[in-house]
Amino acid sequence: MSKQYVIGIDIGTSGCKTLIIDQEGHVVRRAVEEYPLFTPRPGWSEQEPEHWWQAVLSTLKRVIDGFQPVKDIKGIGLSGQMHGLVALDKDDRVLRPSILWNDQRTGDQCRKIHDLAGGIEGLLILTNNQMLPGYTGGKILWLRENEPDNYEKTRRILNPKDYIRYRLTGEYATEVSDASGTGLFNVRERQWSYSLLEILDISKDLLPACYESPEISGALHNKIAADIGLSAGIPVAGGGGDAVVQTTGTGLVKPGILGTTIGTAGIAAMALDQCYDNPQGKLQLFCNNMPNRWHTMGVTLAAGGSLRWVRDMLGGSENEVARWLGKDVYELYTDEAALAEPGCEGLLFLPYLIGERCPHPDPKARGGFIGLTLRHDRRSILRSVLEGAVFSLKDVARLIEEMGTKVSQIRTSGGGALSDLWRQIHADVFNNEVITVSGSAEGGAYGAALVAGSGVGVWNNVEEAVQVIKTEKRTLPDEKSVEVYEKLYPIYSELYNHLKTTFDKLADIYAQ
Numbered sequence: 001m002s003k004q005y006v007i008g009i010d011i012g013t014s015g016c017k018t019l020i021i022d023q024e025g026h027v028v029r030r031a032v033e034e035y036p037l038f039t040p041r042p043g044w045s046e047q048e049p050e051h052w053w054q055a056v057l058s059t060l061k062r063v064i065d066g067f068q069p070v071k072d073i074k075g076i077g078l079s080g081q082m083h084g085l086v087a088l089d090k091d092d093r094v095l096r097p098s099i100l101w102n103d104q105r106t107g108d109q110c111r112k113i114h115d116l117a118g119g120i121e122g123l124l125i126l127t128n129n130q131m132l133p134g135y136t137g138g139k140i141l142w143l144r145e146n147e148p149d150n151y152e153k154t155r156r157i158l159n160p161k162d163y164i165r166y167r168l169t170g171e172y173a174t175e176v177s178d179a180s181g182t183g184l185f186n187v188r189e190r191q192w193s194y195s196l197l198e199i200l201d202i203s204k205d206l207l208p209a210c211y212e213s214p215e216i217s218g219a220l221h222n223k224i225a226a227d228i229g230l231s232a233g234i235p236v237a238g239g240g241g242d243a244v245v246q247t248t249g250t251g252l253v254k255p256g257i258l259g260t261t262i263g264t265a266g267i268a269a270m271a272l273d274q275c276y277d278n279p280q281g282k283l284q285l286f287c288n289n290m291p292n293r294w295h296t297m298g299v300t301l302a303a304g305g306s307l308r309w310v311r312d313m314l315g316g317s318e319n320e321v322a323r324w325l326g327k328d329v330y331e332l333y334t335d336e337a338a339l340a341e342p343g344c345e346g347l348l349f350l351p352y353l354i355g356e357r358c359p360h361p362d363p364k365a366r367g368g369f370i371g372l373t374l375r376h377d378r379r380s381i382l383r384s385v386l387e388g389a390v391f392s393l394k395d396v397a398r399l400i401e402e403m404g405t406k407v408s409q410i411r412t413s414g415g416g417a418l419s420d421l422w423r424q425i426h427a428d429v430f431n432n433e434v435i436t437v438s439g440s441a442e443g444g445a446y447g448a449a450l451v452a453g454s455g456v457g458v459w460n461n462v463e464e465a466v467q468v469i470k471t472e473k474r475t476l477p478d479e480k481s482v483e484v485y486e487k488l489y490p491i492y493s494e495l496y497n498h499l500k501t502t503f504d505k506l507a508d509i510y511a512q
Helices: 049-064 107-116 119-127 136-146 148-153 160-169 176-180 194-200 222-228 242-248 304-314 316-325 329-337 378-401 420-430 444-456 462-468 479-509
Strands: 005-011 015-022 027-034 073-080 086-088 156-158 173-175 209-211 216-219 235-237 257-262 266-272 284-287 294-300 348-350 368-370 409-413 434-437 471-475
Touching: 005 049, 005 160, 005 444, 015 049, 015 444, 027 049, 049 160, 049 222, 073 160, 073 242, 073 444, 086 148, 086 160, 107 119, 107 136, 107 194, 119 194, 136 148, 136 194, 156 160, 160 173, 160 216, 160 235, 173 176, 173 216, 176 209, 176 242, 176 284, 235 444, 242 257, 242 266, 242 294, 242 444, 257 378, 266 378, 294 378, 304 316, 304 329, 304 378, 316 329, 329 378, 329 420, 348 378, 348 479, 378 420, 378 479, 409 420, 420 434, 420 471, 420 479, 444 462
Parallel strands: 005 073, 073 235, 173 209, 257 409, 409 434
Antiparallel strands: 005 015, 015 027, 086 156, 216 235, 257 266, 266 294, 284 294, 348 368, 434 471
């Protein structure tokens, strides 16, 4: 019997990643293509959906080129950055650049939504989540209030991966995990919150049909299949929002295992076997990629994004050296950071470069280095950025444990999982074993492929699909470093409250 294969496509913030995996979970083909991100005003974050589409076409062609046998590719799974707004007109043309998950312009609209719903507690009854500034719901109100002509022309609103689904299949559809992140979804009942839509005067016709993640949502267009080199009619599964499906790709299907992800954002997450109440909406509580399962997480907005900021700020000569050595430029930075001692002699980094979401839902939060002295050098700066990102994840993990489930193990994924140093900092800050698993560095594309494979019968269900995941690396905490971080973390965790008034004043000066 010939092998079966599945494609996973992830529309990330930095670029598109496309994979082919086989039925044993091995990645057999991989292609990545970056695209730009635009910040037309402070706190704004946008991308052109056409850039995503061209990257999808390019990466698909590259992974299919020379692959045999194409007929054994059974399905396509989609993952993508959550919460983004793609507005389409009556002819399905994109009306404006997509407003992304890390965009912070909708603070006023989110407050309005809370007020209309009867406060945070009233909104939690309807959705079990706050309306955070990154969520799609606030963006819809912003569009209506600030670009009324575009809103009047809007006939369909899609999230990023679902726009790609439309281009691949012609179907307007989403699935429960990504829909959860719009802030307009009743996660208890796994359907749109029609009560909230009525309160906000948002037509339900603007929103797509919603599927469970493994369900088939459409089939690949004949012309697209011919252009790429795939068989016509390949099923396209529901897929998953990246923050959820990439944890599925690391095997998080049971409570107790904490999944951390360092991509552009930082995520700490855990699978749940029931839909718990979400006191004060401090966490995000979404539908999981498995029917009748849920997912809780908190997202920090600039984890790996903080290191990318450093790269963009300092990376002229380093980029050239990396190319000459055949290494990733981030490896040069982490090698240099490893030369600084744990704790960086009291230098702390706050990674609030584009505001923050969890545990501080504050678009006015600002980043900073605290504790700088003449003794600090580039090595200290770099290491403190890595440590600050992990401290922010520990902030989130503390909230998850307050739901009553103790963390027994940490599985880390995303680009940060490739770094020996970042994994060690994880282990030391959390004082827990940290493991990586096969596919952990592949992000949402790997999880999307597993989910799609369970939908087309390569595996019977998602629980069976994740059995192909294998442990690759184990990192144990270092006792001396644990002692350092146990002293520094409480100081870090207090800094936001000490500086909030300052953040507000700085942000207000440049608000106009």
